[in-house]
Amino acid sequence: MxxxxxxxxxxxxxxxxxxxxxxxxxxxxxxxxxxxxxxxxxxxxxxSKDELIAELFVTRSLATNRERLNELKAAEEAGGGRADIGVVLRALVGPTLRGCLGPDKQRSDAARFMIRASIESVPPIRKIKNREVDHLRKFAAAMKRALPDRDEVDLYWGLHFALAMAHQTIRDTERLTKLSDGKCDLNDVDAITDRVVAVAALALTTATGRAAKTARITRAVG
Amino acid sequence: MxxxxxxxxxxxxxxxxxxxxxxxxxxxxxxxxxxxxxxxxxxxxxxSKDELIAELFVTRSLATNRERLNELKAAEEAGGGRADIGVVLRALVGPTLRGCLGPDKQRSDAARFMIRASIESVPPIRKIKNREVDHLRKFAAAMKRALPDRDEVDLYWGLHFALAMAHQTIRDTERLTKLSDGKCDLNDVDAITDRVVAVAALALTTATGRAAKTARITRAVG
DNA sequence: CATAGTTTCATACGTCTGTTTGAAATGCAA
DNA sequence: TTGCATTTCAAACAGACGTATGAAACTATG
Structure with missing residues (x-):
């Protein structure tokens, strides 16, 4: 050894x-x-090759989850067992965003590997990945504590959308840069995190009735 | 022949x-x-195999883009050259969502193929895909017409987030179903489209100052 | 029917993949 | 140093892949 x-x-x-x-x-x-x-x-x-990939994935997976949970626990303890929804969302998407975006120097292979793993569904990883749901459940619970009156389904969708926005931003950096002619700054990780968290939090704190009604109206108009 | x-x-x-x-x-x-x-x-x-994939992709790509643009043009003509932001967003994400989700019967191989193509970045497709940006520019322009006072960068992010939510919902159906214990209904395509459009429109119509401030506060608190 | 052109077919080629092998090299205790 | 276990190495293996080939089977025109 x-x-x-x-x-x-x-x-x-x-x-x-x-x-x-x-x-x-x-x-x-x-x-x-x-x-x-x-x-x-x-x-x-x-x-085997598959076992190498699997070891890589479980190691990084545990590390990321630990980082997210640390951020969440610290926030909830500071808030007396309940954190603001924005803080919960930030703990969810922050670690990955920080690892994958920003200046080259601080961009880690680890985080980028995890993104690859979540994009390309390779067999050795697919089997392990189901455990991620258990991890996300903890965040769903924290969100429920932050917004006890909110409908459970809305919370799941909010969590889903928050991850979607963070994830896609990391994955498709190129398209957004081209589309905006470089006007969207993909290096300012904090600003990006702000945006993702703000949109997700906004969706979760706005009256569901109004949002749904607006959508239905626009659908009728269209 | x-x-x-x-x-x-x-x-x-x-x-x-x-x-x-x-x-x-x-x-x-x-x-x-x-x-x-x-x-x-x-x-x-x-x-060759690559040419087969390329032909498949360009065919479907053109069809999807045509469908989206038809929906957009119809809406803008009905609105006298300007459509509601929700309608624009619906034209953007609706066609793909309808094709990929919903009951098995109406789920098309074409739409699911396109999702695969957007997920797994295979060489023959990667080269062609850059043209998608030109297509999206038309939607960015329509969004600008719908929200002329909105900052351009916000519009790009809004478009990006709308696509992100739609895309991820299609791609990771399984996780959301598991996480919510089936409470999130992935078969009701219209409801899903409503949600995506509502969140994106909400993010685009809410005062940017407030959203940013909220985010910054939550960041400071966390 | 005959024939030229198109399409199908079984088969083989060369290459690249992950994996295995057995010998050589290395590290380490007695 | 001797002896044994661990680790490295060059080389080869079997299998799968996309592609190429040339003969056979078609189709349609004269």
């Missing part, structure tokens, strides 16, 4: 390559070349 | 398989087996 240099070199190289180019385009030979180790090392240390 | 049964059989089978299982998991041999034709037929009729 010792420091197991080879093992961690593989993990680092694999994470970076997968984050950069996705799962489909990266072969074991690419990984071992980047890691500077022999081809057989992957199978020796991890058993 | 005649009816070119083989050609269209390949297209149909390929679209369905790609929609169901994604690009990575579907081989030419899967396609020709499903289409009931010979392996060499793909290369004979389309030149």
């Amino acid at each position: 010792a420091t197991d240099h080879t093992r961690s070199a593989i993990l680092t190289a694999a994470e970076r390559l997968y984050a950069d180019r996705g799962f489909a385009d990266v072969t074991l030979r690419d990984i071992v070349a980047a890691a500077g180790v022999n081809l057989a090392a992957v199978n020796y240390h991890f058993g | 005649a009816t070119d049964h083989t050609r269209s059989a390949i297209l149909t089978a390929a679209e369905r398989l790609y929609a169901d299982r994604g690009f990575a998991d579907v081989t030419l041999r899967d396609i020709v087996a499903a289409a009931g034709v010979n392996l060499a037929a793909v290369n004979y009729h389309f030149g």
Whole structure:
């Protein structure tokens, strides 16, 4: 064992390559070349390519979830067991956004790997991913504490939309930049987080009747 | 030429398989087996696998864009050159949502194929996809007409978020269903469209100062 | 019917993939 | 140093992939 240099070199190289180019385009030979180790090392240390991916994913998954929950717990403890809905949402989308966007320097391979994992549904990950729901349930519960009068279904949709906006912003940076001719600043992570949280919170705090009615009217007009 | 049964059989089978299982998991041999034709037929009729995918994508892409623009134009003409922001957004997200969600019967392979295409970034599609921005620009312009006083950047973000919510809802149906224990009805397409449009419109019509301030406050509190 | 052109077919090719193998190298205790 | 276990390495393996080939089966025109 010792420091197991080879093992961690593989993990680092694999994470970076997968984050950069996705799962489909990266072969074991690419990984071992980047890691500077022999081809057989992957199978020796991890058993198979799938097990390497799975280990990468569970490690990062646990870390991200821990970060999110820490932020949530700190906020709820500070608020006496209940946090503002905006703070809850920020704890949900903040960690991932910070990891994936912003200046190159602070952009981590880890966060970008997680995005890849959530985009490209590769078999070894798909099986593990179902546990994510249990993690999100904690946030749904916190949202319920923040907005006890709100209909449960609305809360789920709000959580879903918040993740959708954060997720898509990370994934499709290019399109928004082109569409806006660079006017949308994708480097200001705090501002982006503000936007996502603001929209989700707004949707959750506005009277559902009014929103639904507006939508129905526009539908009738259209 | 005649009816070119083989050609269209390949297209149909390929679209369905790609929609169901994604690009990575579907081989030419899967396609020709499903289409009931010979392996060499793909290369004979389309030149290569990539060209088959490209043809599939441009066909569907043009159809979707046409549908969206028809809805937009009809609304703007009815409104004397300017449509309500909700109607514009509905024209943007409605066609795709209708095609991808709802009861199995009305769910089309075409729409699901397009979602796959937007998720898994396969080389032959990636090159073509840049044109989508030009299409979206027309919606950005319509949004500007609907909300002439709104800051341009806000409009781009609103458009981006609307697409994000629609897109993610289609893509991650399973997670939301599980999280909500089935309480979120993914079969009621109109209701879902209402929600997406309502949230996006709400974000676009609420005073930006208030939203930003709320976000900043929650950030400070957290 | 004959024939030229098109389409289908079985089959094979070359390449790339993840994985395996057995020998060589290394680390470490006695 | 000797001996044993761990780790590395070059090389090869079997399988799957997209593609190419040439003969066979069609279709339609004269």
